[in-house]
Amino acid sequence: MIRVVLADDQPLVRTGLRMILSDQEDIEVVGEAADGAQAIEICAERNPDVVLMDVRMPGVDGIDATRAVTAAKDPPRVLVLTTFDLDDIVYDALRAGASGFLLKDAPEERLITAIRVVADGGSLFAPSVTRRLIEEFSRRRAPSREPEAFGSLTDRETEVLAHLARGESNAEIAAALFVTENTVKTHVARLLMKLGLRDRVQAVVLAYESGLVQPGG
Incomplete structure (x- = not known):
């Protein structure tokens, strides 16, 4: 079972993500956070495998939260949620320890696949996409x-x-x-x-x- 925490300041986004993931037998949502500080706290309590992390959140943003949760002794993998596929904030999130990023308008199948790939130790990007982004x-x-x-x-x-x-x-x-x-x-x-x-x-x-x-x- 892949344990997932949802971190997004928009309740409707979290609800939509939870509904999508609830149909998957191998994925369980174990917590939700409305900002980065809550995400850090919940990850410490629930020990998830994957965190879906929004970039822009009030207070502690997704980058600082990613840096904090990936610095833990047994850290979860982080998928950054973003609206834009080429954004300096996304790059900074990768440097902070994220394993990749996911566009918020991505199809449900891509979201589910991404979670499974990252939970298994992989990265979200196909190699060519990684190259273009980092270049x-x-x-x-x-x-x-x-x-x-x-x-x-x-x-x-x-x-x-x-x-x-x-x-x-x-x-x-x-x-x-x-x-x-x-x-x-x-x-x-x-x-x-x-x-x-x-x-x-x-x-x-x-x-x-x-x-x-x-x-x-």
């Missing part, structure tokens, strides 16, 4: 110095990270490097662990922010 925002920021943690990566892990940041799937990376998909999965898991990252989305963000990969490169 758009990275164009507005000067690359910073490479993190010291990059020094712990092997040459092959660094190579895999670069391919991953360009939006390539495991199959595409495997073909480019002449290895199996399982080998790629192992490299991805190891580089995430070494860099202290939660998922592929955060790896893509770091790759562009550090200058390892340049927009359009």
